[in-house]
Amino acid sequence: MLSDVAAQYARPTLGIAAGIAAFLAPPWVPLVLVILLSLRFRAWEVPLIGFLMDLLWLPQLSLQHPPLYTILSLVIVWALEPLRREFLV
C-alpha cells in the first residue's frame, strides 16, 4: 500500500500524465491511467479527463455519437467507490 507521501505525488503525476496522454497517446493510455487513479483516489480529475477526450476527438455530439469517454470515466470512478471504501481508509 502506498504511504501518504507517495500517494501525495502519485495522484498529480497520474492526473497530469492522463491529461497529456489525452492529446498525444493512443486512447488506451489515458484509460489505463484513469483506472489507476480511480482505484486509489476519489479523483475528481477522472471525469474531467474523460470529458476532455470527448471535447478533443468526438466527431459530433449526437445520439449517434454519444460522449463515450465521458460516460466511461464517470462509470469507472463511481463503480470503484465500493472497492475504495472497502480497502482504503
Place this chain on the structure above:
Amino acid sequence: MRAAVQMRFQKKDSGMRGLWLATIAVVVLLLADTVSGGMLRAGVRAGAAYLWRISASLETSIAQSGIFSSRRQLAAANAALQEQLDSYRAQEAAQAALVSQNQELQALVHLAQKSPGVTVPVVSSTAPSPYGTFLIGGGSADGIAVGDLVFTADGFAVGRISDMQKSSAVVSEFFAPAATLEAMLANATITLEGQGGENARAQISRALQIRVGDVIVSAAAGGSPVAVVGKVEADPASAFQEIYARVPSNISTVRYVYVRKP
C-alpha cells in the same frame, strides 16, 4: 488516535464532495456545449491545435539540433549531407526548365478540375483518437463545410468533415473502428468494415477474382478510390473470401490533406 480517525473521515468527505462536484460540472458543461452548438469544443480544439503546432516545431528543432546524436553519427550525417548538396546543385539547372513546364501544366489542371477544393494542414496526431478522427487546420473560414470529402495527395478519400469551427475541423475517417462503408470492387458491391488505423475488411463471394492491389472505390466518396486490397484470404470450404483493405498513405505521416465538396 481519535484525532487521526476524525481527520481521515474529513478527508473522505471532501473527496466525495470533490467527486460529486466534478460529476455535476461535467454534466453541466456537456449540456452547455450542446446548447451553444459546440462553442466549448471549438475553444478546446483551437487551443489543442495551437499546442500541437508548438510541440511539432519543438520536436523538429530538437531533432535538427543534433542534441541526441553521437559524434560519429553526426560526422556520418555531415558527409551524407555534403554529398546530397553536391547532387542537388547538379539538379538545380534542370529544375528551372521543369518549373516552367509545371506552371503551364498547372493552368491546364485547374481548368480540368470539376470541383475546386482547399489544401489544409493536419494539426493533430491520428493515434490518440478513440473515434477514428483527426483535426485539420481549416474550417468555415476556408469554405469548408460539414460533409466535405477529405483526400490524401495520392487521390484517395480518407474521410469526411464531421464537425467544424471557424479555423479547424474534425475529420471522421471512413475506416474508423465499427464504421461501415459501401464500396465497389471488381464490379461488385461490398461492405467495408472499419478496423481503425486506415484498415478495413470485407467478406465477398469466392467467385470474384480479386488481386492484391486492386482499387476499391465508393459512391460515398464521390466515386473516388478509398482503399486498395492488401490481402485476400480464401477458404476452399467457404463460399466467401475475406479481403483486407488499406489506405495506401500512412495518415499518421501525412502533413496536408485536400478537402473538396462531395
